[in-house]
Amino acid sequence: MATFVLIPGAGGAGTVYWREVAADLESRGHTAVPVEIDGSDPALGLPEYAAITDAAIGDHRDVVLVAQSMGAFTAPMIGKRDALDRLVLLNAMIPLPGESPGEWFEATGSGEARRAANAAAGRSNEFDLDEVFLHDLPADRKADMSEGDRDPAETPFGQRCAFRAWPDVPIHVLVGADDRLFPAEFQLAVARDRLGIAGEVLPGGHLVAKSRPAELAARLVGYLDAR
Incomplete structure (x- = not known):
């Protein structure tokens, strides 16, 4: 049995975001630890997020560290690398050493990719939170995210991701096929360019842990079965 430590994206809401996935993992006999980070607190930034993680x-060992979206900036900065069995990046902002989250958007061309995907799908480029993040969530989980939502503080966006190399463990990249923030083809290209990894596509949008928790949990456990 493994321990899954689950890092949220910008704004935090870790226990809310990961609720269904954590329950599914625990029903399979694993331990799930959603990381609670108050991403709305301007006193906290990337070093603090890493310390909280x-x-x-x-004292857990054989940890599967799962990082959602901007949580990928936290993952390589943790100190407890020796506890890791593998790392999973989910709809992730994959950083380069020394890059800040604020720089990432321009460096990767994420805005252009999103606008192109919107144009191809006939969607507006107006940034509507419901349309971008909540479009594929059931009503009850959409309400969950509204209650747990926090406006991200600006602090981490200007901070450098202080790491020299990724942890020396297997790294998996999972991509939501219907992600409207970071389109799937864009994410796959970033994973190839920055990690030399072929990402895997699964159903769901940016908040896939809320829209497709069973499918996501099954994919995470599948990595253990394939060891």
Whole structure:
């Protein structure tokens, strides 16, 4: 049995976002630890997010570290690399060493990719939170995210991701086929360019842990079965 430590994206809401996936993993006999990060607190930034994640790992071993979206900037900065079995990046902002989240958007061309995907699908380029993030969530989970939503603080967006190399463990990249923030083809290209990894596509949008929790949990456990 494994321990899954689950890092949220910008704004936090870790226990809310990961609720269904954590329950599914635990029903399979695993331990799930959603990391609670108050991403709305301007006193906290990337170093603090990494320290909070280290505290969540605690004494656990054989950890599968799962990082959602901007959580990928936290993952390579943790101190407890020796506890990791593997790393999963989910709809992730994959950083280069020394890059800040604010720089990432321009460096990768994510805005252009989103606008092109919107044009191809006949969608407006107006940034509507419901249309971008909540479009594929059931009503009850959409309400969950509204209650747990936090406006991200600006602090981490200007901070460098302080790491030299990714942890020396297997790294998997999971991509939501219907992600409207970071289109699937864009994510796959970033994974190839920055990690030399062929990402895997699964159903769901940017908040796939809320829209497709069973499918996501099954994919995460599948990585263990393939060891």
